[in-house]
């Protein structure tokens with residue numbers, strides 16, 4: 499074919515990009531395009547960190563495409579209007595993109611597809627966001643798994659897909675111009691925390707640092723927030739500046755290279771399987787985006803007190819581990835996984851605030867905010883999800899701190915005043931709230 503469009507979305511890279519590789523393989527000229535969609539930029543869960551990260555990743559993608567002879571074309575507006583118009587303008591015979599799993603994206607894509615096809619522009623879609631697609635790890639009767647352990651066993655039994663190389667050259671249609679990449683301020687956002695590195699090269703460096711060090715002790719180190727022993731790849735996976743299949747392939751190689759550390763590295767691979775699992779859940783059970791996976795818990799009588807929620811957001815609960823974690827989030831746009839579990843349990847089971855309030859706050863403040871993983875994590879902690887923490891097992895923030903921050907180093911970093919007598923008194927009593935949370939769950943169950 500003569501001309502094609504490649505629609506970039508949350509796959510902002512050139513290596514192992516199925517849609518880009520297919521378009522370059524089939525068309526003489528390819529126009530890579532990104533569309534700023536006002537519906538996403540105005541959504542209630544959007545926040546400055548993700549938009550800033552997106553802009554930096556787009557800038558870096560444009561540079562990487564230019565190294566191959568191409569470039570990125572920027573547009574703004576509803577994709578269902580912008581893309582068919584662009585396809586007509588350049589007489590594209592096909593548009594290529596990598597599929598998403600989120601309900602909004604699926605509806606949007608169906609509309610773009612129908613409009614493009616009605617204009618005679620073919621649509622080619624590819625599985626990309628996960629190592630194994632949401633329809634390839636299914637039970638023997640063809641239905642999706644709703645429990646992680648059997649899902650992970652089935653995932654591991656499948657051969658890993660081979661990552662695709664970066665295209666050698668890209669030729670874009672002559673005379674096509676791009677809108678300028680908007681600034682963060684032009685999009686209406688201000689980032690008040692330090693920016694983190696973005697783009698394919700940064701992703702590769704992040705992986706290399708992890709593989710050369712923390713990976714070999716991942717299982718032992720990953721639960722301790724004071725140690726920097728996790729990969730920090732989450733924003734890269736979120737925006738696709740690294741490919742999950744490329745990563746799984748590298749993990750596989752690392753396992754072969756370091757047999758002595760096999761058990762440690764296997765636990766890291768398990769986290770990538772969790773990531774695939776939650777995306778598969780969202781794809782097959784889209785109701786989780788707006789309600790509990792276990793529908794009986796939609797009736798939970800959360801108290802939703804604004805004052806308690808605000809204290810949680812601001813790290814002023816009087817529980818040092820919770821406050822330290824929330825301050826880490828507010829100051830850096832990232833929070834350690836163990837702490838995400840602790841603060842999510844605390845918001846829901848101690849403060850009796852709906853998991854959906856916390857879910858939205860995380861999305862607004864995280865660089866890696868991702869609907870599937872965030873929703874899965876929150877529903878797990880709130881005991882409303884797939885294979886959730888049973889509702890009667892409630893994290894005790896004090897014993898979590900003793901176990902996972904035994905010397906108080908993490909707390910000391912973010913709440914140095916915690917050891918002084920002037921530190922805030924706890925806003926609720928854990929034992930009392932625990933009893934009340936149990937009653938709430940029992941009432942919903944009956």
Ligand SMILES: Cc1cc2nc3c(=O)[nH]c(=O)nc-3n(C[C@H](O)[C@H](O)[C@H](O)COP(=O)(O)OP(=O)(O)OC[C@H]3O[C@@H](n4cnc5c(N)ncnc54)[C@H](O)[C@@H]3O)c2cc1C
Pocket residue numbers: 720728729730731732733735736769770772773774776833834835836838839842860864866867868869871872873874875876879
């Ligand atoms: C309440 C709650 C909310 C969360 N919200 C998000 C979110 O918005 N975005 C997000 O990417 N992760 C989320 N997680 C999962 C996890 O906390 C982060 O992925 C992790 O802390 C990111 O740091 P890392 O890259 O160093 O992780 P590593 O420990 O190095 O893990 C490697 C990668 O595996 C994936 N991963 C790890 N743990 C999980 C998990 N439990 N579920 C799904 N994927 C996982 C991530 O992509 C991560 O980058 C959440 C967890 C909880 C409990």
